[in-house]
Amino acid sequence: xxxxxxxxxxxxxxxxxxxxxxxxxxxxxxxSPDLVLVTLVAVALTQGSIFGxxxxxxxGLLIDIARLGTLGFTSLLLTLAGFWxxxxxxTTGRDRAHAPVLSVAVVTVLYALGTLVMRFLLRExxxxxxxxxxxxxxxxxxxxxxxxxxxALVRWLFKPAQRPPEVEFVG
Amino acid sequence: xxxLLVLASxxxxxxxxxxxxxxxxxxxxxxxxxxxxxxEIAASRVARPFEDAYGWTADLFHAKSENEKLRKQxxxxxxxxxxxxxxIEERNALRRLLRAKRLPAYEDLxxxxxxxxxxxxxxxxxxxxxxxxxxxxxxxRVHDAVITDRGLVGQVSKALxxxxxxxxxxxxxxxxxxxxxxxxxxxxxxxxxxxEDLLFLDRVGKDKRVDRGDxxxxxxxxxxxxxxxxxxxxxxxxxxxxxxxxxxxxWQDVQVMPFVDFTSLDYVLVLASKTPRPNMP
Numbered sequence: 001x002x003x004x005x006x007x008x009x010x011x012x013x014x015x016x017x018x019x020x021x022x023x024x025x026x027x028x029x030x031x032s033p034d035l036v037l038v039t040l041v042a043v044a045l046t047q048g049s050i051f052g053x054x055x056x057x058x059x060g061l062l063i064d065i066a067r068l069g070t071l072g073f074t075s076l077l078l079t080l081a082g083f084w085x086x087x088x089x090x091t092t093g094r095d096r097a098h099a100p101v102l103s104v105a106v107v108t109v110l111y112a113l114g115t116l117v118m119r120f121l122l123r124e125x126x127x128x129x130x131x132x133x134x135x136x137x138x139x140x141x142x143x144x145x146x147x148x149x150x151x152a153l154v155r156w157l158f159k160p161a162q163r164p165p166e167v168e169f170v171g
Numbered sequence: 172x173x174x175l176l177v178l179a180s181x182x183x184x185x186x187x188x189x190x191x192x193x194x195x196x197x198x199x200x201x202x203x204x205x206x207x208x209x210x211e212i213a214a215s216r217v218a219r220p221f222e223d224a225y226g227w228t229a230d231l232f233h234a235k236s237e238n239e240k241l242r243k244q245x246x247x248x249x250x251x252x253x254x255x256x257x258x259i260e261e262r263n264a265l266r267r268l269l270r271a272k273r274l275p276a277y278e279d280l281x282x283x284x285x286x287x288x289x290x291x292x293x294x295x296x297x298x299x300x301x302x303x304x305x306x307x308x309x310x311x312r313v314h315d316a317v318i319t320d321r322g323l324v325g326q327v328s329k330a331l332x333x334x335x336x337x338x339x340x341x342x343x344x345x346x347x348x349x350x351x352x353x354x355x356x357x358x359x360x361x362x363x364x365x366x367e368d369l370l371f372l373d374r375v376g377k378d379k380r381v382d383r384g385d386x387x388x389x390x391x392x393x394x395x396x397x398x399x400x401x402x403x404x405x406x407x408x409x410x411x412x413x414x415x416x417x418x419x420x421x422w423q424d425v426q427v428m429p430f431v432d433f434t435s436l437d438y439v440l441v442l443a444s445k446t447p448r449p450n451m452p
Contacts, residue, residue: 026225
């Protein structure tokens with residue numbers, strides 16, 4: 001468990017840096033991929049709700065620090081997203097082949113809506129048209145493109161250690 | 172656990188908003204940001220060549236799409252320019268025809284003139300006819316004279332309801348009673364039957380005077396004489412380019428270059444005369 005936490009902390013550190021420095025600047029058809037969100041979905045689906053919530057909090061904190069945004073803003077959204085996706089993975093989404101794709105698409109929409117609501121509550125300038133009409137479709141598509149490679153990476157990173165062969169009693 | 176994290180987030184947001192820029196959370200953010208900065212710079216430097224490549228490719232696609240847009244725009248503008256040029260040419264042609272209507276030579280016929288658009292020009296050297304977009308409904312009849320501002324074009328050879336066939340002066344079947352406007356020497360203008368649009372003034376006696384450069388016009392109906400005509404008098408036909416005579420030929424050899432360019436006619440005037448037609452010989 002400790003190893004998994006360390007791996008997740010390192011993974012989100014790298015992913016947050018990549019997101020802030022590189023991925024956010026990739027603008028295609030008005031949107032840009034959200035590597036942190038897709039990674040969080042992958043981690044939460046494979047590791048569970050609590051792990052997802054903690055990972056979301058950590059990833060959000062890193063993003064808020066790196067972007068010099070309001071501390072707690074992204075943490076709150078990603079904590080809720082990580083927990084919700086984790087619960088989905090533990091219940092109805094378990095062993096469903098479409099769970100990653102569905103989760104990424106739904107979370108991308110909810111995250112955009114949540115960001116808008118938060119900005120509205122904090123009285124920060126935000127355009128619903130730009131966020132939901134101009135950017136969102138392209139962002140969903142780009143996030144879906146990232147889904148399978150990110151999930152493969154996360155599964156490889158968090159794969160369970162080999163169990164020692166069980167002792168077989170004979171005779 | 173989750174509730175704790177949510178509460179922590181909300182607390183951070185609240186404190187961050189309420190505290191001054193020198194507050195604890197701001198200091199924490201500043202210090203943490205300083206820790207992250209080297210990683211961000213390193214990531215930026217590593218990613219820069221890829222970003223440049225991406226930017227170059229994106230610019231290329233953008234330039235391509237812009238190029239296509241500009242090409243389309245150029246095509247549209249070219250079409251507009253062509254249409255405008257055509258409109259100007261059309262306006263000029265109609266103005267010229269309007270001026271021609273006011274000429275003293277056509278004074279008596281001004282009310283009977285019909286402006287008609289040329290639908291089809293002669294298609295070959297052997298087909299010296301053209302179709303105009305006016306017919307019987309416009310008062311046009313067979314043998315009506317057809318002119319432009321430059322001079323005589325020919326005559327209507329077939330009149331349908333809304334269109335008419337005009338046989339040009341360059342058709343061998345057409346003969347026009349004409350005269351030298353300076354000396355009054357009368358003859359018959361016909362096509363020279365060569366490849367060019369040259370005409371010749373036939374039946375001009377050797378005792379009559381015709382000089383190079385003289386203008387040849389329609390003679391009109393010569394009352395009391397043998398030569399009768401469908402054409403009103405004094406319609407310009409062309410100018411004399413060559414005058415000659417031989418011992419065996421009783422007539423002079425007078426070559427006439429028509430004023431009208433029969434290959435590029437857009438509009439013509441039909442002299443829809445209401446007077447009775449002279450009988451064909």
